[in-house]
Amino acid sequence: MQNDLFDAAYNQILAAETYADFYARLRAYNCRRCQLCYARTNIVIDRGSPTASLMLIGERPGDNEDLQGKPFVGRAGELLDKMLRAIHLDPDKDVIIANVTKCKPEVDRAPLADEVAACMPFLEKQVALVKPRVIVLLGAVALKWIDPERAEATMEEQAGKFFRVSAYPGVQFMVMYNPAFLLRDARKKPEAWEHLKALREYLRAETRAV
Numbered sequence: 307m308q309n310d311l312f313d314a315a316y317n318q319i320l321a322a323e324t325y326a327d328f329y330a331r332l333r334a335y336n337c338r339r340c341q342l343c344y345a346r347t348n349i350v351i352d353r354g355s356p357t358a359s360l361m362l363i364g365e366r367p368g369d370n371e372d373l374q375g376k377p378f379v380g381r382a383g384e385l386l387d388k389m390l391r392a393i394h395l396d397p398d399k400d401v402i403i404a405n406v407t408k409c410k411p412e413v414d415r416a417p418l419a420d421e422v423a424a425c426m427p428f429l430e431k432q433v434a435l436v437k438p439r440v441i442v443l444l445g446a447v448a449l450k451w452i453d454p455e456r457a458e459a460t461m462e463e464q465a466g467k468f469f470r471v472s473a474y475p476g477v478q479f480m481v482m483y484n485p486a487f488l489l490r491d492a493r494k495k496p497e498a499w500e501h502l503k504a505l506r507e508y509l510r511a512e513t514r515a516v
């Protein structure tokens with residue numbers, strides 16, 4: 307854990323022993339660790355259930371997420387919920403959804419390296435407390451920052467693939483198209499449906515094996 311000598315509240319968030327404490331401390335924290343704080347209304351921490359064994363990680367909040375303080379609540383969120391329900395997953399109970407960064411940028415753009423570096427300890431702590439068995443990375447940005455070994459990989463090669471990431475032992479990873487991307491390029495939807503079915507099969511097989 308990275309301690310900050312000058313920021314006791316930050317250290318308290320990263321020292322939280324329960325998800326409820328982590329959530330409450332981060333929500334109360336007036337984070338100023340990167341420039342994204344200037345455009346932020348709310349820190350966007352999660353949506354879904356912290357006891358879920360499946361975690362979805364997207365890119366970063368947009369305007370709707372910022373206003374509501376929850377990830378994937380705009381049109382992309384509606385599509386994501388529809389996709390989850392199509393494979394019989396309840397977005398409120400069966401998954402927890404987060405993003406690589408927890409604050410929206412001032413304009414529509416991917417998070418920068420220093421913003422990701424500032425925010426990553428929070429996501430790492432979130433994963434450590436939730437202990438998901440499966441993490442689905444939604445899009446190239448999540449893939450790049452969570453698995454540096456695949457930083458140069460394209461979504462065309464990686465979407466639908468299952469793999470492991472050395473920094474997260476015991477977790478099964480998969481990559482899927484970000485629903486926000488699917489809204490822009492509907493031609494990828496049939497492929498995304500195949501990926502969803504592969505995830506459903508994986509989860510079924512896992513349940514049988516437990």
Ligand code: URA
Nearest residue numbers: 364365366367377378
């Ligand atoms: N909304 C989010 O919260 N994250 C994304 O990656 C896209 C839309």
